[in-house]
Each structure stands twice: as C-alpha cells, then as structure tokens.
Amino acid sequence: MSLKDIFEKTIPKLVLGPTLLASLLFVYGFILLTGYISLTESRMMPTFEFSGLGQYVDLFDNERWWTSLTNLGIFGTLFIGFSVAIGLFLAILLDQKIRAEGALRAVYLYPMALSFIVTGTAWKWMLNPSLGLEKVMHDWGWTAFHFDWLVNPDMAIYTVVIAGVWQSSGFVMALFLAGLRGIDDDIIKAAQVDGASLPTIYRRIVIPAMRPVFFSVLLILSHIAIKSFDLVIALTAGGPGNASSVPAIFMYQFSFTRGQLGLGSASAMMMLATIVAVLVPLMYLEARSNKAMR
C-alpha cells in the first residue's frame, strides 16, 4: 500500500476522532462518574467514598420517585401516542393538495420553534381555571363548563400531555409529510388502476413504506418525553404538590436544591437505564430493517 493509500485509510478515522473522543469523555465518562457518585454518600458536592447501593434503596423507598416514574409512563405513552396519531393524521390531510398548504403547515409547525418555557407559561395561563379557558367559557355563558385539570392532583399530568403534544405534533407532521411525499406516485397510481380504495391504499402501501420515518419519529419523541423538564416546570412546577413530578425534575431538585447529590445521581442512572431499555431495542430494530431494505 502506498503512503497515499494509508493516508486515505486513516483520514476517515481522524475526522471522526474528535467527535468520538468527545463522546467518550463527555458522555460515557460523565455517565460513569455519575454512576460512581450514585454509590457514594454525596450530599451537596461530590465525595468519592464508596458506600454501596444505599442510595438506590432510598430511591425506591421514596414515594415521590414512584410518582415521578408513573407520571413518566403516563406522559410518555400518551405524548408519543397522540403526537404520532395527530402528526400522521395532519400529514395525510395536508398531502391532499389543499390550498394554503404552506400557511397551514407553518401554523402547525411553529410551536416547535418555541422554547418549552414559553410553551409552559402560555398553556399554564390558558388552562388555569380562574383565568383561562374555564373563565372564557363562563363569560360566554357556558357556566357548567369545568376544566380544572391543571389544579387537580390526579389530572395535572394530562395537561402536560396537552401542551407537549401541541408543541411536538407539528414536527411529527412535517416528518410524516416528508415521508409521504417520498413515496413513488407510480405505485399509488398502479394500485388505483387495480381498483384499490383510498383507505386500502393507505393501509397496505403508504403506511408500511413509512416504517423508517416511524422509527425516527419514535426515537425523537421518546427523547423529548424522557428528558421533559422545562415543560413540566413551566406548566405545573411538578404540582399540585408533587403530583406531576417527573424523573428529570426529581433528579434536578434532589441533586441541586436539596443537597442530595448521591440520591440524585442514582435517579439519573435509573433514567439512563430506562432510556437504554427503550431505545436499544428500537435502534436494533431500525438497523435490522435497514439492512433488509438495502
């Protein structure tokens, strides 16, 4: 092999080098560090004396942690479910060659541009019983209207779903729309010539062809759901009481405000474990279906 060939062989690795190194250090290195701290008695600042799994025991003995986990389950499922459903639905609607598609698309998409703090603040206002939607309905004469989910401990987490879906479904719609547009028109035309009805076409051709898009969407939405922090803080601050607390808030508060870094780190490791448990099968499936399509 000539010098040039050797050079060419190593360049790709060199280019990738800094990124991989950064990932090794700033992602995996920090994860290991957090893992280690979760095995210590760290309180306000990190200390490094090993003390076993005590923090994990305390973590699962903590009622607020269980509330947070449950909320994540509820929020995650509903958020992803509705975002996908609404996003797909809107994409199909918009794909019907309607007028003002550009304007409508802009309106559906713009929420993604807003920071979660802005979204949470706006929705907190709108869902507030005495200032928002309920008051408007009362002012308009519909006095039996009740919408106090925001202040109801059992229902508060669902308001987070409403705001979260609002923020992300437009983006999902854009992804699905792109996927729909990428389907070859000829196949559709052939099916129509064969006499297939519109719903059947969607069911048997369009939706299966969108599988890669589905995976990307699920990946991105899971990412948003698990890391949901800003939105919940701005909308309910984890309340009423701690009824809508989620793991990200739990971790932040215990690590930083309450000076229980060890416990907070344990919760962070649990969050990571959840992420890995959800995403690794997802990515494996995607990689596999990828290979099948090549």
Add this chain to the structure above:
Amino acid sequence: MNHTLKPGRIVLYLLLGLFFLYYIAPLYVMLSTSFKSLDEIRSGNLLSLPQAVSFDAWRRAWSSACTGTTCEGLQPYFWNSIKMVIPAVAISTLVGAFNGYVFAHWRFRHSEILFTALLVGCFIPFQVVLLPMAGLLGKFGLANTTAGLVFVHVVYGTAFTTLFFRNYYVGVPEELIKAARIDGAGFFLIFRKVVLPISGPIFVVCVIWQFTQIWNDFLFGVVFASGEAQPITVGLNNLVNTSTGVKEHNVNMAAAIIAALPTLLVYLVAGRYFVRGLTAGAVKG
C-alpha cells in the same frame, strides 16, 4: 393523490381549521395579552381582544424591564444569544457533515457500532453533565465564558447533526463516490465536489434544528454562562419568575415573544426548505 367529492373536502378543511385553532390559540393569547394594560388583564378574560393596543409592554420588555439589579430588558441578552448561537450552530453542523460523510461512505470495521454508540449520546439527561463539565471547563479557564458555552453546545449537539447528515448521505448513491475514487479523487475532494453541492436541504434541516435547540436552551445557559454572558432564555426566566415581586403579565408575554422571534423567523423563512430537506432523506432509515 386525486381528490373527489365536495363534502369530503369540506370535512377536510373543517378538521384542518379545528387544528389550526388548537395550534394558534396560545400565540393569540400571548400576543393579545402583550398589548393589554395590567388592569385590563386582571379584570378581563383571556381571549378578549385588547381594548386599546399599547406597545408599552414591548418597549419595557426590550429595554427597561428588570432582570436582576440591571433593568435593561432583554436587549443585552439577545445579543449574547446571537454571539453564542452562530458559532455553535456553524461548528456543530460542519462537524456533523464530515462525520455523516464518513459514516455513510467511508465505513470501516466497527463503524456501525461506533455510530450507535455516538447516538446514545443524544439521550443523556443534561443535568448529569453539569457538575463534571463545570469542573473541566474551570480547569481550562473556559468557565463562565461564551466560548465555554459554545463548546458545550457543540459537544452535545454533534450527535444529532451527525445523525441527520449520515441518514441523508446514505441516500447518495455509492456509485457516484466509487466513480470519483476511481478517478483518483481523495477524501476531501470527493466531499467538496460530489457531496457538498447536493447537501443544501440537509444543511437547512440541521441548521434549523440546531438553532432551535441551542437558542431555546436554558439549563446550559444558566449554568455555564452566568452574569453578563447570559443568553436570552436566562434573561427571560429572570424577567418572568420574580420571587417576591409583582407579575407584569403583559411584559412577560411580550418578552416571551421577543425571545421566540428568531426561531419563529427561522421557521417561517426556511420552513419550506425544512420539509423539502426532510423529504430528501434526512429521516429515511
């Protein structure tokens, strides 16, 4: 797709209209509140139009609202954010482009595994990295500077940009690359002459995504750039969340919209390229 019956179209437009209301309502509330006076807000209701349009809240939000002992509004933070976002987006996008190029067309042993490993980096909860990163930045003298914040955003944004570019470049036919290689072109030449020219759409997607993520970030901003280098999200948070003071809702709403303007603008202007870019393969496989 061919469309047929009129009633079907009516239902279609109706549904689209309903969703339109769902999406536009918060923006309407924010805008109308920002033009009202405080008394009107306290006594009126959320959806009513302002009785007298006043720009006072906007003026205050931009240049005289208090965000600490300084009462200069959001203006200084706005420029801080610009100074920080532009380098961060540029660097992370460029790095992602090269990385994606490597993963798509210059695969080597274990490169798929490395790619997956890199991807996992997307999902790390950011709170976890705050303390260790602060320690490291301190050692390099980058603590509390705009440069340090840019560095952090580049490190954690590159995983996403690499994903976008790699998925897109996978759609570039291998034959093109092979042909160029046979002609004797090397790594960088092929990138410049073959790949780069067709990368327009994905660059747009990436820039939009990164701009939005970095501009709207709060956590890194509050922790790694305190004091005068604070980005606009931190300024907004200070303005809106007073601990024991009076809440000026109209100023808060105006401030929130000001903070959101750049990203909204980016989406408006580049929005159609966004969908085009996605269609061109950013998210396939």
Add this chain to the structure above:
Amino acid sequence: MKLKHIVMLTTLAFAGSAYATDVEVLHYWTSGGEAKSAAQLKLIVKEAGYGWKDFAVAGGGGENAMTALKTRVISGNPPTAAQIKGPSIQEWGREGVLANIDEVAVAGKWDSVLPKVVADVMKYKGHYVAAPINVHRVNWVWANPEVLKNAGVAGMPTTWDSFFEAAEKIKKSGAIAIAHGGQPWQDATIFESVALGVGGAAFYQKALVSLDQKTLTSPTMVKVFDTLGKVKGYIDKDAPGRDWNLATAMVINGKAGFQFMGDWAKGEFASAGKVPGKDYLCAAAPGSAGAYTFNIDSFAMFQQKDAEAKKGQMALAKAVMSPQFQSVFNLNKGSIPVRSGVSKDKFDDCALKSMADMDVSGKNGGLVPSMAHGMAIPSATQGAISDVIAKFMNSSMTSADAVAALAKAAKTK
C-alpha cells in the same frame, strides 16, 4: 501607524477600567421593586470604589441559582457572595469554600449590634462567613377589614377557635375565607404558623428545629394536622399553583378575608397604595402572639484568590451591614433591619410591631427560625417535610398518616 495607536489606546482604556475590581453577587431579586432595593447595595459598593457584576438567577425558589452556584464553585470560580441563608451556610462552610470576614465584623462590632441567634447563623466554627441583610417575620396573618366588617367579624382573631368562627362567617358572606397559593413553600408556611399557634414556641422548636421524633409523633402534632385540615376547608379550589402575590391580590381586592404570609406581602399592599391599619390589618397568626418566626436573607462570602477581590468582598460585607443600606432596603422590602442602630422613622405600624415583637420574643424564647424558609434544618430534610405537607394539602391524607410520614421525613439526611 494611526490605527495601531488607536488600537493601543483602546486596549489601555479597557485595561484601565478592568483595574476596578468587580464584586459579583448571586441573588434572585429580579422584580422591579426588588431590583430597586438591591440597587442600593450596588450604589454603596460603587462608592467604595468597586465595580458591581450582577449575577441574577430567578426561578424555582432558588433552585436555578443554587445549581449555577454549585457549578461556579466546582469550576474554581465562585462569585464574591451569594444569597444563601440558614443552615445552608453551615453546609457550604463544611465544603471549605467560605471566606472569613471577621475583620469587617470586628470593625463593625457585629457581635453587639446583632441578636445572638442571628449572629450564630452567620458564623461557621466561630468565624463570621456571611452578612445578614434583613429580618422577615413569617407568622403573620393579613386581613381586609372591609371583608371582615361585611361578614360581621369584629377584629383580628387571636385563637384558632375564634379564627375558624370568623372564617365561617366570611364564607357565609360570600367571600373566600383564606387566600392561598397551592405551592409547596406556601403550604409549608401555613403549616409552621399553625404548628406555632397550636403547639407553642417550645413545641415548634423541638419538633421542627431539633426534629425530636417523640415530639413529631405526639398528639399535639396530630392536633396541628387536624387544624391544618380545617384551614384547608376554607381555601378556594383554584389555589394549586397560584403565586403568593396573586393570593395577596385577592385580599387587596376584597375577594378574600385572610392570608397567612410573611411580611414581604406588605410590599404588595404598598404597591396598591394601601395603608396599614386602614386598608389592611396585620396580626400574628392565631395562637402565636408571643412568638416570632424569623427568615433572614444573607450573603454568604466565598473565598477569593485575588487580594483585590478579597478587599472588595470586605467592602461588600461592610456595605450590607451599613445602617444606610439596612434602612433603604428594608423600607422597600417590607422586612425590618437586622441590626440595631437603624432609625425607626419611615417604618410603618406593622414594621414597628415587628420590631417590638422581635425584641420581646428574643427575651422570652419565642424567637424561632422558620422551617419553611430554610432557616431551621438542612435542605434535604426540609424538602422531604415539604413533600409531606404538600401531599396532605392536596389529598385526603389523614392526620395520623401525615404525622407518620412527617416523622419519617424528618429522618432524611
């Protein structure tokens, strides 16, 4: 050559201004009123020849500020001072990062102008590490006399029984009896005033400061939760998440009769142009007339490497304790000066009452630190206790269960 000269001169100009050492202070005073109060400090520091670098981080009840502070300390670059209070000062002291400001304290005779209970909190291992700013009283109850009159209530109730009678009358008259914001810290504020009123200062000290298990599980504590449960009944259903100043607004507007809140509420009344005694009434929470729950804001000083920075820090500490700052700041904020020797004129009746009560309770053992506002116990324990109270206020938890949960929470390290 001209450009070179310009560049050189510009650089020199910047270098020149960089010579004035900056004092950097972390705080969460971001509203207009608060900023005015803090600006006074900025002025004094500037007069002493130092620059001021503002480091304001609002929100989350100080959460974001604490996060920012911790990262700054870890990166080896702490601010000159930070708004830290109570036991947290001790926690930071244990990390070995606080600066010894005895020099200023001795020169200013701090030991003789501060009440002992305050001075102790400002010291770590016998050395001053923090400068106190003000004294807030937490166990106040505020009322709208119009609402009381309409309901047929004569004067402020002094016992819990008479309070509930009054609340019932107000409810019947169509107004809301108790204005409240359902946030954990507000819930905790009511809780501790109830505990103080029902159990007395000694009980409060044993249970919520010393965290004595026996006292925490005593029948008195059950009675405290029973009373709190009754209070719950007089709060309107829209309370959860409501900000404290919106609740105060309800009292100002005559929509509600009472609010349990610390004296920063006075700022709201003042902004609305209301006069104490005429437009609003202030009194100690029922049953706690001889007691005083204090909440003291303070600036903890962090070790600085630079000698100039150290001098700036001393100037800051001196400025905080200066009668000039104490007077202006507290007049604006609704609290009272923490040191003696500050002129009493311009302070309103409620403030004067606060000062008098502080003296009295200081002598009879009724001067107790606020648990809800981070003065009494470490943040981890306080957080756990707040969780229990918040749960009680937002569910149908029984008093017995609450007591058990409280005792468990008190064991949090």
